[in-house]
Amino acid sequence: MTRTTLLPAMQNAATSDTIAQALSLAIHEHRIAPGTKLGEDELAEIYGVSRTVVRASLQSLSHLKLVDIRRNKGAKVASPSLTEAHEVFEARELLEPRTARSAAKLATPSDIALLERHINEEHTALDAADPGRALYLSGLFHTEIARIANQSTIAGFIETLVARSSLIIALYWRRESALCEKHAHHALVRALADHDEEQAEALMRSHLVDLHSALDLRERNVRAPSLKEALSQ
Amino acid sequence: MTRTTLLPAMQNAATSDTIAQALSLAIHEHRIAPGTKLGEDELAEIYGVSRTVVRASLQSLSHLKLVDIRRNKGAKVASPSLTEAHEVFEARELLEPRTARSAAKLATPSDIALLERHINEEHTALDAADPGRALYLSGLFHTEIARIANQSTIAGFIETLVARSSLIIALYWRRESALCEKHAHHALVRALADHDEEQAEALMRSHLVDLHSALDLRERNVRAPSLKEALSQ
DNA sequence: GAACACATAATTGTATACAATACAAGAAGA
DNA sequence: TCTTCTTGTATTGTATACAATTATGTGTTC
Known part of the structure; x- marks a missing residue:
């Protein structure tokens, strides 16, 4: 560990x-x-x-x-622009709910166990005041669901979108606590365990909408790193 | 030219x-x-x-x-496996209809003109007995629609999927004539020109299902290039 | 002090040299 | 004849050298 x-x-x-x-x-x-x-x-x-x-x-x-x-x-x-940020989350909103539905159909007990382990690790990271690691594990949760859905092509897309989301969050994150995710992920795992496809899809969709709206994507509220760096590009 | x-x-x-x-x-x-x-x-x-x-x-x-x-x-x-082939077309069926809908909302007259030019070029290529080029132009038609939808992230995904489709077609194509596409593309352009989002989405979906079913994706019907090559890998 | 020109340093782009690995053919042995 | 080992050749992996470009700093001029 x-x-x-x-x-x-x-x-x-x-x-x-x-x-x-x-x-x-x-x-x-x-x-x-x-x-x-x-x-x-x-x-x-x-x-x-x-x-x-x-x-x-x-x-x-x-x-x-x-x-x-x-x-x-x-x-x-990379530092994604506002446009890119919106695009990434719109793409996720298109891909991931459907993928969660497939995952609900296919999830095995060991898959569920793995997801729960991820949530626990994320928890420990937050307790250890390591928000970066928590964020990484939170992303891993999403890519893991894509993997369970057994569509490696789409899973690959989701993987890149999750990675880019991490950059977007670094630039545009608004809320202080990342804890809001905890319940959403838990509920999702339950839906997957129950093979409740409808619920899994709905939960994933609302979870992503939630994430998207937790970003401060208003024009020009980007935290400029420094004047020099801002002008160098 | x-x-x-x-x-x-x-x-x-x-x-x-x-x-x-x-x-x-x-x-x-x-x-x-x-x-x-x-x-x-x-x-x-x-x-x-x-x-x-x-x-x-x-x-x-x-x-x-x-x-x-x-x-x-x-x-x-690359020579995509049967599984990959299915995945690619399933991903396209997930992404492209929605994208065609967005394109229908945003398409300008000059976009329509460009698409029609592509169809014409495809036609000329077919007349010139250049099916390879016709296939390429047919793919370009799809990526162009993704570009019109103004979602460059998703457009990038579609671009790679179209490219991989070309490999899949090379391996698993069944029908003799590629002309079946002509009408579908024409109808799609008309829907885009009319800003008929519903119709554009439906046409794109059925077009892709049509393409998918035009492949011979039954197990082990892959045309083996040669024994030597088959064993070398 | 600000703006420009030039020289110098630092960094990337590309080619080449060498090392490591895989492939093929042939020799030795049973 | 078949197997196995060996050796040679071809191809890829990595490091390094050099060329091209960009960045930096200094001096000069206004």
Whole structure:
């Protein structure tokens, strides 16, 4: 149950995939903020590999829209615009309710147990004052449901949407407590366990609408990181 | 209206993006079959660049699931399984009808004109006995509708699904004539022009169901390329 | 002090060299 | 003849070197 404290903590072989995963996790957990520059040399030294490998990782993350690469300018952690933020949540509202319905049809007892374990871990993270990790686990809950639905193509889409949601939350989150999710996730698990497809779909839809409306997506209320950074792009 | 005859026909600078685009087009148009090996040296020579650039292109295409990269084994044009084929069309049936509805709300006269031009080009390609190009244009029709709907996130998903559909069609297509599409696309354009959202959504849905059922997705009816190739993987 | 030009440093883009792995063919043995 | 091992070749994985571009800092001018 121990977890990596700093970015890497790679003990031995760092491949392109493991680096991408480590960075993705760090972004998920808000240990790296949107807009942060990701220099190739810097990362290469951290992970003890050459720029070649780092570049592959960054390109991979840029395809997931977690990282923004611009020619001759390097890579930054993406900072989604208001438009993108709306789009991501609208896409989730289109995909996830239907997926939750399928998951309700297919969920096995062991699936349910896994989901409950996720909720518990999320709880522990919140108690440990680790909101970043809680957020990551909360996202994992959604991707796990997509996996249960046994539609790996759609699950892949949802995975990227959840990842991008993490960036959006970092930029536009309004409410102070993330606890509002707890009940929603619990209720969803119950619906899945009962194979109540209708209920699962409805709960997922309202949960997402709730999340969407918990964002401060009014024009220009974006928290500007710094003047210099705002103008550099 | 001239088009590139062979794979590359790059006149000058070949960047990672242009190579990926050229390969993508070639796959779309069925000039490269699923399962074809894409050697790095080979492509590097064709496009007059180093393997570095080629690798970036291939990785990019592998994220779109057009190319299958396996560690130390290299890249091949993907050949989607039956399961994947079903998933792709199910995802399209989930995403595209709703998107067509949005497009019906937003379509401008110039959008309609563009779509009609696409249909005409598709027609010309069919007359010119170029079914590959017709298929590509047919896909472009769908991605164009997604673009009109002004939801670039979902449009991106649809784009990848359309691309993968091209591979699926190459493997599992049953009907002889692709002409069945002509009427469906025409009717859709009319619905979009009339801003008839209900009709657009319904037409898109039935069009996709039609496409899906036009595939021979019965177990094990896959056309095996060759024994050697079948065993090599 | 502000704006510009230029030189220098830092960073990314691309090519190449070398290492590691997989594939194929042939030799040795039963 | 078949199996298994060995060896050679081809291909991919990674590191490094160099080229191209961007960023930075300094001095100059107004």
